[in-house]
Amino acid sequence: MTGLPDEVRRRLQSQTTQLWSPPGVIDLGIGQPQNEILPLELFSAALAKAARERQSYPLQYGIERGDGYLRAALSEFLTEQQALTGTPASQVDPDLILVTNGNSQAIDLCCAAFTRPGDVVLVEEPTYFLALKIFRDHGLTVVGVPVDGDGLRMDALEEALARYRPAFLYTIPAGHNPTGVTLPEDRRRRLVELAAEHGVLVLADEVYHLLRYPGPDGGAAPPGPAPLAAQLDSGVVLSLNTFSKILAPGLRLGWVQAAEPLLARLEGRGQLVSGGGLNPFSAAIVATLLADGSAAQYLAGLRATFAERIAVMDEALRAHLPAQVSYRRPDAGYFFWLRFPDGVDTAEALPRARALGSGFQPGRAFSTTGGLPEYLRLSFAYYAAPDLRAAVETLGKVFGRLI
Amino acid sequence: MTGLPDEVRRRLQSQTTQLWSPPGVIDLGIGQPQNEILPLELFSAALAKAARERQSYPLQYGIERGDGYLRAALSEFLTEQQALTGTPASQVDPDLILVTNGNSQAIDLCCAAFTRPGDVVLVEEPTYFLALKIFRDHGLTVVGVPVDGDGLRMDALEEALARYRPAFLYTIPAGHNPTGVTLPEDRRRRLVELAAEHGVLVLADEVYHLLRYPGPDGGAAPPGPAPLAAQLDSGVVLSLNTFSKILAPGLRLGWVQAAEPLLARLEGRGQLVSGGGLNPFSAAIVATLLADGSAAQYLAGLRATFAERIAVMDEALRAHLPAQVSYRRPDAGYFFWLRFPDGVDTAEALPRARALGSGFQPGRAFSTTGGLPEYLRLSFAYYAAPDLRAAVETLGKVFGRLI
Numbered sequence: 001m002t003g004l005p006d007e008v009r010r011r012l013q014s015q016t017t018q019l020w021s022p023p024g025v026i027d028l029g030i031g032q033p034q035n036e037i038l039p040l041e042l043f044s045a046a047l048a049k050a051a052r053e054r055q056s057y058p059l060q061y062g063i064e065r066g067d068g069y070l071r072a073a074l075s076e077f078l079t080e081q082q083a084l085t086g087t088p089a090s091q092v093d094p095d096l097i098l099v100t101n102g103n104s105q106a107i108d109l110c111c112a113a114f115t116r117p118g119d120v121v122l123v124e125e126p127t128y129f130l131a132l133k134i135f136r137d138h139g140l141t142v143v144g145v146p147v148d149g150d151g152l153r154m155d156a157l158e159e160a161l162a163r164y165r166p167a168f169l170y171t172i173p174a175g176h177n178p179t180g181v182t183l184p185e186d187r188r189r190r191l192v193e194l195a196a197e198h199g200v201l202v203l204a205d206e207v208y209h210l211l212r213y214p215g216p217d218g219g220a221a222p223p224g225p226a227p228l229a230a231q232l233d234s235g236v237v238l239s240l241n242t243f244s245k246i247l248a249p250g251l252r253l254g255w256v257q258a259a260e261p262l263l264a265r266l267e268g269r270g271q272l273v274s275g276g277g278l279n280p281f282s283a284a285i286v287a288t289l290l291a292d293g294s295a296a297q298y299l300a301g302l303r304a305t306f307a308e309r310i311a312v313m314d315e316a317l318r319a320h321l322p323a324q325v326s327y328r329r330p331d332a333g334y335f336f337w338l339r340f341p342d343g344v345d346t347a348e349a350l351p352r353a354r355a356l357g358s359g360f361q362p363g364r365a366f367s368t369t370g371g372l373p374e375y376l377r378l379s380f381a382y383y384a385a386p387d388l389r390a391a392v393e394t395l396g397k398v399f400g401r402l403i
Numbered sequence: 404m405t406g407l408p409d410e411v412r413r414r415l416q417s418q419t420t421q422l423w424s425p426p427g428v429i430d431l432g433i434g435q436p437q438n439e440i441l442p443l444e445l446f447s448a449a450l451a452k453a454a455r456e457r458q459s460y461p462l463q464y465g466i467e468r469g470d471g472y473l474r475a476a477l478s479e480f481l482t483e484q485q486a487l488t489g490t491p492a493s494q495v496d497p498d499l500i501l502v503t504n505g506n507s508q509a510i511d512l513c514c515a516a517f518t519r520p521g522d523v524v525l526v527e528e529p530t531y532f533l534a535l536k537i538f539r540d541h542g543l544t545v546v547g548v549p550v551d552g553d554g555l556r557m558d559a560l561e562e563a564l565a566r567y568r569p570a571f572l573y574t575i576p577a578g579h580n581p582t583g584v585t586l587p588e589d590r591r592r593r594l595v596e597l598a599a600e601h602g603v604l605v606l607a608d609e610v611y612h613l614l615r616y617p618g619p620d621g622g623a624a625p626p627g628p629a630p631l632a633a634q635l636d637s638g639v640v641l642s643l644n645t646f647s648k649i650l651a652p653g654l655r656l657g658w659v660q661a662a663e664p665l666l667a668r669l670e671g672r673g674q675l676v677s678g679g680g681l682n683p684f685s686a687a688i689v690a691t692l693l694a695d696g697s698a699a700q701y702l703a704g705l706r707a708t709f710a711e712r713i714a715v716m717d718e719a720l721r722a723h724l725p726a727q728v729s730y731r732r733p734d735a736g737y738f739f740w741l742r743f744p745d746g747v748d749t750a751e752a753l754p755r756a757r758a759l760g761s762g763f764q765p766g767r768a769f770s771t772t773g774g775l776p777e778y779l780r781l782s783f784a785y786y787a788a789p790d791l792r793a794a795v796e797t798l799g800k801v802f803g804r805l806i
Contacts, residue, residue: 015471068418104678134673270537275507
């Protein structure tokens, strides 16, 4: 019996999750859910149930489109969640759902299926910085389209569609990363109309759609717009979603909703046919949690937790940040997006913030052109209220001196 | 509360695993492990243990190279399994392991990272038919290199390397799919030497390496050659492996062993960075099963089960197939590869075999050129002994008339 030296084993066992910051830093740049709120006991109970019932199919090669139990349960879950949007409920079509192994993999899969190296893709300026990395992996040229306080500007989109003839537009329509903005209903309709006119696909990254929060006065969250997944009839929308933000990232489980010809293209890829779908084991477990209502219950609790943290962060920002810093309290998602006066470069303040035990994501990270130096992104997902307060207070000290 | 109509729900709930054959057919063409032998209770126990210990990290975004607990446990497991090969044990390097979401996804990832559309890739003629589909997805031109009774022919490989300057050679060196052949040690050395000389990567699909069986006289399996993973120093080998064949396919969990510069290329892909590794949840569960010895124990039982089935299938083939049919009893893997006399096209017999309740994979499916009509592939992995006997007897009736 051979064995690894103890120091190698200890080193390896410290390598479990992504490391963004040194220990001791409360890094508000981390856009992940807090470890302590991940519901491991739910997963354990669901798997124990499957084992008791001797349901071995979760361990077998799955079907390419994804576990039918999950697609059935997800269709009902999504239909019920439509109450969020204030639109009349219409049954979400389970046949137009393809189960994925998470959103990052789904974005990569869509690039592989629908683009060629050298193609242009449009994104919001700013946008999710790690999506940009995936696009570059595929040899795509990324062009940013400007946003305003309501999200993507339709005049700029129309111009970019005509000028670049892109392979697709990548957009985050609700709780935008990093700006926190939710695109209003009228722009959603116009966006899909423009894309359809130009024959351009819309990769809608709707991972924050189900995370809607009440305003400062509390109560229920005001109804938001319907997801772009409600516009599959257009034939150009691929709505990407994931359980990472509403249940657990480690599952690597998500879904795509799209019109049949688009799903058929994805489903026919060799890696799905050869591998037997993208993640049957996680899918079967989550199917149980959706069907017995525990996923919906967990999500309701998560919204309440995050709504509280938004209130805490909002209050701390008002108390500690200089009055020249502006932001909008988010109504959805994971993020606050702060604007500092012109001339401030938030990236320059990052080393000092870290030295004092706080952290953030500088605006430049989200820009397609290295711009937006006067912005930064904070997330309330990874830390509880006392840490959020302490870290914002530290940022107040760092930026109080700069302005 | 909305709900799906009962008939829609029932239809969806029949969509769980890949469907290759109509019900009632014992399809020896299926190359999957039997549902009944998948160890769901082991997974349930491992997850319950994690829940008791409040280890929430399996649900978090993982580290890009993969869970350190899994890489530590896998390094020790693979080192112990070297007894199979009769080579002196040397510690498998846990730092040169990258955790994947299964072999099909890993092949796809390697195509994405190491090829461009239009590149040539070399494969064995015949080879695993679904890998061909992945290569075609990436716009690669596939060129087959002939095999003989000992596997890939080195003279033909040398010629093809010089002539085509391929991006990589895809090879299945142990328990080859479909031929069942294991490449001998001397050819393995020569193969890597040639690839290194020509600066060509070797994608070694070593998924059957740990499934070695005794010969007809029983006892322990004779020592086989070391895996190509033992030749990482060459700098050209990417050894791909998976838990699909030795534990459970639905996990979508595998690993790549390669020299550091190759792993770094894979690790830096956007989908790994954005998604936080490829499958942290499955990885954490399997880490427990490797560390507590239950995976090794399960694998030993699986080898015994498959060795028995090989004996049954061998005996049934001798009893029922015409004497002109030749094959070699496999020493590894999942498959028997049968050769019929020239002039027979096994594909033509498939409808009759199905009508009588049996099935197989015709040789043509594995050919890069639509050749090999006189061959067929049988697997013993999906059925227990009585079904194997019955299905081979049926094939005897089908082919007895044709020869």
